[in-house]
Amino acid sequence: MLGIGFEGEAKELESRGGRTTRLRVESGELFASATAWLGGTGTCPEILGLLSGSGAFGRLALARARRSGEVVLVGPESNGATAEAIATMREEGATSILVDGAFGRLTQVAALPGARFFAAMIVDRAGLATAVASMRRLATLAALPLADSRSSAASMKDVASIRPFPAASDRTDEVCHIDGALTAGRVASLSERVELVTVEDFTKIFLEEAALRALRARRRLCVRRSVEFGGFVVALRGLGAREFLEATEGAVDRGLLFPSPYEEGGGFDAA
DSSP, rough: OOEEEESSOOOHHHHHTTOOOOEEOOTTOEEEEEEGGSTTTOOOOOEEEEEEEEEEEEEEEEEOOOOOEOOOOOEEESSHHHHHHHHHHTTOOOOOOOOBBBBTGGGGGSSSSTTEEEEEEEETTTTTHHHHHHHHHHHHHOOOOOOOOOGOOOOOOOOTOOSOOOOTSOOEEEEEEESOBBHHHHHTSSSSEEEEEEEEEEGBBOOHHHHHHHHHHHSEEEEOOOEEEEEEEEEEEEEOOOHHHHHHHHOOOOGEEEOTTTSOOOOOTTO
């Protein structure tokens, strides 16, 4: 298991002398934490190695629990260190790696090719409209079509053969491959003749929903590498499942919606 930043309640930790932990691990499981937090967990941790860099809690380490217990996750803050940690865990025999991320920091999703990600959300009635808009945007990004592999090597002038994006018969289309982040500034700088825009993957797109909609209305937007999206895991607060499903109708595919496994009740199917 990995986290980005600190996974624990700081106030709770301070109030109990810094010994409170949050996540249970079983014997044999791997986890990342700060070296300062490895003692006193009862897991008899075996240190597998230190991660590059350090954070507010000092040096970070990967460990294997030799006994069951509870640990605080303190994970790498950069994508490079996240990829390094994942690679080490795989070398140590891990076949499934859970990374606890943040809704506003999705670039970590692309740290491991072949990863699958879920978006966990808490939705209440007051924030329903905002939540639906965020879900619609993320679902749109995750579903962007994959650019034909030949487009990566195509000339800016020779795009008539790029499929599945046939050129108009009466003019020559152009394609623009964006390296790095796709921002509003980069969109504004695009030539009027550009009809196909590709980015490395959807996590490199930093556009608000309105800007994203406007871009796609005028040009084709594709990714050069797809990232599998598992869906939204939603916990409702003061909001019924039926009302939530009605609000998301037409905005998010029903197959992408899953109730929190920690919530009681019949879930979305019962609605």
